[in-house]
Amino acid sequence: MRTYCVALLILICHSLPVVAFQWPSDPDRIIKSFCEVEDQKIYRGLQFSQPELIRPFDAGDVVFRYIQDPFSPLPGGGSSLLVLQHENGFQSVYEGLSDETVKTVPSRVTQDMMIDANPDLEEYRFCIRDARLTRLVNPLLILPGLNDRIPPELLSLHLLAEDGTLFPVVQRMVIPAGGYDVYIHVIDKVAKKNPLVLLPYMVSLYNLGSLQAERKLDTLIQRDNHLSLQDGISLKNIYDKDGNIFLGSIILNSGSASMEVAMEDFYGNKESRQFNFSVVR
């Protein structure tokens, strides 16, 4: 009994700071989510349509503020930048606020404070860094949960042969034996009528019941001067030109094949799709 109480106490203590975090903007304003790709640009956090006011993710100290200025000691294009340091070791990064806001935000920000957005820009970007471990964290992992009961949806599954031939995977198809790269297009709708579409938390690939590959879109790290997922794969090697996610490579031998894609979102909703087909020599 005592062990259960201690475990419960630890669980409550750990969950308290999570509960304390808040969305910087209404989640309905999300335009791009963590790891989404567009025009070779990979999103490192969330991109929101610009609201009138922004809430800080948590109370914290301003540790860096930057605006475009002809005399700025830091030259370069891009947008303004505001970085807050929080007690828990996280840093929240806000890009695209107005110059005036970035200049005038007080050095200590409380959670109930509202920050002016930038009426001249259509969107702003929000990232969370784990400053201690030097990594970018998917904000959906630590922001308050959304009322999401819909599992992720597999839109397409493709096998790319070594000779460059692309096979859309359908039930009862026939495919030559050989090595293939597996690409998927998967989305996670939050609500049926809500236009908000995210990427799922995890996607796994099984062949004949054994795990072939797994992608977790939880954190981004730097490896060999490139952004990588936690498993070490470089992000530049993950997406094809159409934005489909590379799941892994498999070898299909002649006979029956049973390929399963299992998906899970950040709120525990799961879905899997199984494809049975034939592999011939």
Next chain:
Amino acid sequence: MKKSFFLFLIFLFFVLYYFLFPLTADKEHIWLPQLVLNLEEIHDGAFAILEDSVLVQTAEYSGVLSPEGGSVISNSSSGIKKYSFSHSFEYTALNKSVLKNRINNRYFVFEEPGYPLILGDRFFLADLSASIIREVSSSGGTLWSWEGVSPITAISSADMNTIFGTLDGKVHIFRKDGKQEILDNPDNSGDSIVYGISLSPDNNFLAIVYGRKEQYLLLYREKSPMEYVETGKFLLDSHFTRPIKVEVSLRESSVWVEQEGKIRRYREDGEVTDYPFEGSLLTMIPDESNEIVYILSTLPSAVSSLVTACSLEGNLLFSDKIKGIPSHFKMNNSQLTLIEGNEIIVFHIGEY
């Protein structure tokens, strides 16, 4: 005693006094406007009055004014456009960047992410907030690239090396050929940010401002290619949370660092000199050949600015109030170029 003897003594006293303490009039520095032009009315042509080419780069205007002619001023308000004396580097609406040699009109299109950035005669595609930087050559190739998880917070480039600092306190050194080093982390706590970097043109002398609750200036010398050793460390008075103006001296082993209400010059031997100014710093120009430091600051009203000139010893020489806030303030030999609104004014600085 004879009266004439006393007169002789008095005369002798003044002669000796003159040789011991010669009378010298204070030199006055005057600004003589040599050229006043409206940027909207400038067309191609030579500006013979200029001693040297002037690179103009403001939010609205970019270009080169040159005594030889063929100079261009273009309105770049539609997008990010950077200029060097030989190239223009423009970010287009199609998320591409075009590097153009303005002399032979050859150009290269880059589709990689990042915005054009020119440091000296080196070209970069960089999105500092997104932790992306790539150096490209004038012939369209990539020399090196870096993509991380910590935004770039300070950068400086010289003849061979480009050095930048990041939000996690790391200082990265890249050579033109792509060789990479990380400077020995001045603070291993992981709780510091690099706020300023300045590298001398010969790569030899490096200054870094880093820290967080306490901020420090670190001085380094390049012992062997890309290997920097620390030669000085100073605790700074101010605690800025924005990029800090740092500039290494070209002539002496010293560094100018922006502080609250003053520029402070730190020498490697530990000596410091203060150059006070009023208002908030915009920029500073150490004119070492004429032994003057010019400081441009905005006054609290934010509708006017102030140019303060100090001697290298830190004495105030003069200060002039300017209506408005210039968007350009550069020194070229003995000419100072200032852009306020649509007007470009070239001053000749002389001693009187």
